[in-house]
Amino acid sequence: MKQFEALSGSERAALLQKAEEPSQLERELLASNQLLQALTEVQTGFIHGRPISQLFDTLLSILLKLTASEYGFIGEVRRTAEGKPFLKTHAITNVAWTQELREFYAREAPRGLEFHNLKTLFGTVLTTGEPVVSNSPSVDPRRAGIPEGHPPLRAFLGLPFHANQEMIGMVGVANRPGGYDENIIQFLAPFLATCGSLLVGLRSEQQRRRAEQEVWRSEANFRALIEQCPDAILIHRKGQVVFANTTAVKLLGVSRPEELQGQPIASLVEPGEEKALTQLSSASAPSEVRIRHREGRQILAEVVTVLLEFYGEPATVCLARDITERRQLQERFLLNERMASLGAMAAGVAHEINTPLAYMLSNLNYVSEELQALAGAGGSLSGDHSREILDALAETIVGSNRVRDIVSNLKLFSRVDNEKHGLVQLHPLLDSCVKMAWSEIKHRARLVKSYGPVPPVQANESRLGQVFLNLIVNAAQAMPEEGGDSAEIRISTWHEEGAVVVSIQDTGKGIPEEHLGKVFDPFFTTKPMGVGTGLGLSICHGIITALGGRITLESKVGRGTTFQIFLPTTVPPPAEEERRGRDQGVNSYSPPG
Numbered sequence: 001m002k003q004f005e006a007l008s009g010s011e012r013a014a015l016l017q018k019a020e021e022p023s024q025l026e027r028e029l030l031a032s033n034q035l036l037q038a039l040t041e042v043q044t045g046f047i048h049g050r051p052i053s054q055l056f057d058t059l060l061s062i063l064l065k066l067t068a069s070e071y072g073f074i075g076e077v078r079r080t081a082e083g084k085p086f087l088k089t090h091a092i093t094n095v096a097w098t099q100e101l102r103e104f105y106a107r108e109a110p111r112g113l114e115f116h117n118l119k120t121l122f123g124t125v126l127t128t129g130e131p132v133v134s135n136s137p138s139v140d141p142r143r144a145g146i147p148e149g150h151p152p153l154r155a156f157l158g159l160p161f162h163a164n165q166e167m168i169g170m171v172g173v174a175n176r177p178g179g180y181d182e183n184i185i186q187f188l189a190p191f192l193a194t195c196g197s198l199l200v201g202l203r204s205e206q207q208r209r210r211a212e213q214e215v216w217r218s219e220a221n222f223r224a225l226i227e228q229c230p231d232a233i234l235i236h237r238k239g240q241v242v243f244a245n246t247t248a249v250k251l252l253g254v255s256r257p258e259e260l261q262g263q264p265i266a267s268l269v270e271p272g273e274e275k276a277l278t279q280l281s282s283a284s285a286p287s288e289v290r291i292r293h294r295e296g297r298q299i300l301a302e303v304v305t306v307l308l309e310f311y312g313e314p315a316t317v318c319l320a321r322d323i324t325e326r327r328q329l330q331e332r333f334l335l336n337e338r339m340a341s342l343g344a345m346a347a348g349v350a351h352e353i354n355t356p357l358a359y360m361l362s363n364l365n366y367v368s369e370e371l372q373a374l375a376g377a378g379g380s381l382s383g384d385h386s387r388e389i390l391d392a393l394a395e396t397i398v399g400s401n402r403v404r405d406i407v408s409n410l411k412l413f414s415r416v417d418n419e420k421h422g423l424v425q426l427h428p429l430l431d432s433c434v435k436m437a438w439s440e441i442k443h444r445a446r447l448v449k450s451y452g453p454v455p456p457v458q459a460n461e462s463r464l465g466q467v468f469l470n471l472i473v474n475a476a477q478a479m480p481e482e483g484g485d486s487a488e489i490r491i492s493t494w495h496e497e498g499a500v501v502v503s504i505q506d507t508g509k510g511i512p513e514e515h516l517g518k519v520f521d522p523f524f525t526t527k528p529m530g531v532g533t534g535l536g537l538s539i540c541h542g543i544i545t546a547l548g549g550r551i552t553l554e555s556k557v558g559r560g561t562t563f564q565i566f567l568p569t570t571v572p573p574p575a576e577e578e579r580r581g582r583d584q585g586v587n588s589y590s591p592p593g
Contacts, residue, residue: 092113449490475506
């Protein structure tokens with residue numbers, strides 16, 4: 001106290017002022033509290049959805065204030081396509097010194113300024129990932145210089161910040177009185193952590209927005225795709241239509257998609273066929289369904305049904321293709337091919353009919369003349385005379401039955417309106433086909449039938465008969481006109497592993513190896529010009545495939561050809577079956593009737 005009283009007035013005032021000033025520790029605590037309070041406000045703003053740009057501007061203001069710096073920036077580290085780092089700012093002090101630069105700053109700063117020159121003080125931070133302190137920039141070899149008019153650079157501090165061990169950004173400040181040191185770097189550690197969190201949040205938000213935009217684009221592209229798709233697309237959920245594209249609207253005969261929305265999916269098809277729209281299928285195994293047109297017309301469609309997510313919820317998608325015209329065209333091709341097969345046998349069929357018809361007419365004329373003579377003479381039928389007339393009538397009946405059988409076989413292969421499937425017994429059907437083709441076979445080859453015990457198959461009898469007839473006629477036509485003793489056509493059947501196999505084998509000229517891969521192609525034929533349409537085997541392949549079966553081919557030039565047809569069946573074979581026609585040659589075999 002005595003020492004204080006001994007001081008002059010000015011010395012006493014200075015001492016009191018110094019005592020009132022906060023200590024260094026107190027100043028550091030105050031600065032730390034201010035920093036933590038400011039960072040808390042920024043983090044709260046981020047949580048409440050304040051724009052990221054405003055938050056970074058706030059952080060830059062805090063940084064400049066707490067470090068007593070004149071200007072600075074906060075930026076994100078990005079990379080070029082070649083992997084070279086560059087800086088894109090999220091907040092930067094406006095140090096523009098010309099009107100042009102001020103306009104440039106106002107225009108570009110909100111979007112972020114990019115700096116690619118790495119031979120600078122801040123570039124050293126980007127390339128090394130380490131803090132850069134330069135309190136004498138004018139003589140620092142890492143400095144690149146500043147343009148004329150730029151505010152002076154007397155000190156610089158550059159600090160990187162990281163996330164997941166990756167440098168994602170940096171801060172830079174300049175011109176703190178007295179320069180920068182390690183204490184400042186340690187003081188700013190919470191600040192750098194906050195910058196890193198904000199930048200990670202910004203990147204997450206950008207990724208989310210890009211993902212949303214991608215989803216939106218995908219949905220827009222998907223909608224454009226299905227709207228412009230030439231196939232009808234129906235999407236239903238819980239049995240109710242939720243979407244229909246333009247093609248579906250036309251297919252069903254309505255005016256607007258809204259007319260279909262909410263409709264039961266089962267109401268769009270014929271009763272009993274709704275499973276085609278509800279059970280999953282694949283492009284390789286489409287279902288056929290009859291669509292109900294608003295005007296009452298029936299439309300045949302090929303349908304594929306899959307499960308997809310539609311507007312975030314599972315839904316069933318049906319792709320339907322109108323095949324009405326295609327089916328009609330196929331039917332015309334089938335009819336043409338049938339008629340071509342029948343036409344090829346027309347002469348033989350005519351001969352088969354003319355033979356019984358000739359003796360039928362002769363016998364009828366004989367009976368007519370005898371009855372007229374008896375009527376004129378007033379006589380009566382008795383004795384040998386009556387037996388002769390009865391024998392003539394019996395022969396006429398046999399001939400009539402023969403003509404009836406030929407006509408029945410012709411009807412089997414000519415009818416086009418019966419598409420019903422049922423159980424088909426193969427051996428009677430093969431016998432009918434042999435009868436139809438007999439005029440082609442009998443002068444060319446010996447026919448051998450080797451029938452094994454086989455169950456019936458589920459098929460359309462007319463279509464399946466067309467396949468057998470086509471293959472038998474092809475086998476006969478593969479023989480020379482006078483086949484000789486070695487010429488043989490063998491028809492065999494057997495049962496194996498859930499399938500019935502029909503084999504039609506000939507000893508004809510065979511098919512060249514280079515043609516084997518083409519024989520089932522439409523319009524491909526090895527026959528001379530004008531013989532056949534080139535559609536027979538293609539149609540056969542289509543019929544067998546539609547039945548769930550398959551058809552195979554083996555052939556050697558000069559040795560003959562074998563076609564094998566595999567037809568699925570779930571019916572077990574009979575325990576025993578008479579093997580009709582086994583090893584019958586042409587001399588002993590002729591069509592019954």
